[in-house]
Amino acid sequence: MTAQVFIDGEVGTTGLQIRERLTGRDDITLISLPEDQRKDASARRDALAAADVAILCLPDDAAREAVTLCQGTDTRLIDASTAHRVDPDWVYGFPEMTAGQGAAVAGAARVSNPGCYSTAAIALLRPLRRAGVIGAEAPVSIFGISGYSGGGKGMIAEFDRGESEGSFIYATGQGHKHLPEIVRHGLLDNLPIFIPSVGQFAQGMVVQIPLHPGMFSGSMNDVHAALAQYYRAGFVSVRPLGDDPARELPQAVNGTNRLELSVLGDAATGRVVLSAVLDNLGKGASGAAVQNLNLMLGLPADTGL
Structure with missing residues (x-):
């Protein structure tokens, strides 16, 4: 049946x-x-x-x-x-x-x-909170770029007609609708700074969270280990540490339900960038x-x- x-x-x-x-x-x-x-x-x-x-x-x-x-x-x-x-x-x-x-x-x-941005941000933040790598009161900032298909039919038509003025950031007033779920399910006590943007491409997205030295405990290896140990099945995967792409392409997993996470940055100085790539219309x-x-x-x- x-x-x-x-x-x-x-x-x-x-x-x-x-x-x-x-x-x-x-x-x-x-x-x-x-x-x-x-x-x-x-x-x-x-x-x-x-x-x-x-x-x-x-x-x-x-x-x-x-x-x-x-x-x-x-x-x-x-x-x-x-x-x-x-x-x-x-x-x-x-x-x-x-x-x-x-x-x-x-x-x-x-x-x-x-939400699409929420899926990426929570996937990056929650394992680190659970492992105690970052604290609930960490001053988190989230940056991302999504294809214009995320804006719905009106925005798609605008871009397809060539009427768009190009890529742009939005929600600069820090009231984006995804923030409440990021806070709750990302296990944060404070609202993060969130700067989303729309790119000159239809589909796909990259979401990144910088971690300055002092924002997390342990090393870059510990950050990667916390993510890699957390995701062992399902559609979420973690790239090997050091698998640093020359370009983090928003369209890399388009047409799939995959979510790929990376730990990027400079181990010597402790500056880390958490990165997530997904299809905004997929996962x-x-x-x-x-x-x-x-x-x-x-x-x-x-x-x-």
């Missing part, structure tokens, strides 16, 4: 990517609404109720509305919006984040899909949603990925 899956918001960037990854699978039947019913509450309620799992690819308020529409049903939810990422009643959908997280996702009725969005869906359906995490 195949699982019934409804993507609420299937025509958005993330929804389209999820649909593409699920189309053709013989273990899943996709429920879809005609275009004129996609915003009709009654039609959405019926589709949500018919699904074993529904994936919400919606703005925050619409995602909250979808949860309300699901009341009284047995439908399990994966929410790709920001609405529930720090809600204690929802399981955070980063299976590699900590021991037992994959099992928690598998058994959950409500799963919040992480940063649709790939992560499919991985979580697989776990919730009792399937291998890499099915279709």
Whole structure:
């Protein structure tokens, strides 16, 4: 018997990517609404109720509305919006984040899909916090660049038409929507400085966190060891120390659900740069949603990925 899956918001960037990854699978039947019913509450309620799992690819308020529409049903939810990422009643959908997280996702009725920048930052920070390499009050700064596809249909159209003025930084007021989940799941006490940017490329991203001498205990080797020992399975991998690319390419793992971590810098002076490369539409969005869906359906995490 195949699982019934409804993507609420299937025509958005993330929804389209999820649909593409699920189309053709013989273990899943996709429920879809005609275009004129996609915003009709009654039609959405019926589709949500018919699904074993529904994936919400919606703005925050619409995602909250979808949860309300699901009341009284047995439908399990994966929410790709920001609405529930720090809600204690929802399981955070980063299976590699900590021991037992994959099992928690598998058994959950409500799963919040992480943000793309958050996935990278948490993957770098949490192991170092757990190992005591950095403290909860460390003055963390996070820098990153993402493809313009992360900005949704409007930004994609702007770049595709050649109307963009080029790469740019944003969220300079330090109110980026990913910060609360980075603080909570990165085990930080203080808000980090976060400077994201959009590049002149469609897809892929690099996220980097500099560690000045005095910000961490031990050596560069200890930093690398903490990460390498933490990730031994799943889609997260750690490059060997010294595997320092001439260029850290944001597009290096595009089209995959992989997240590659590196410890870069100068061991002699103790200046370290933590680096993460992922596909912002893969492990940063649709790939992560499919991985979580697989776990919730009792399937291998890499099915279709």
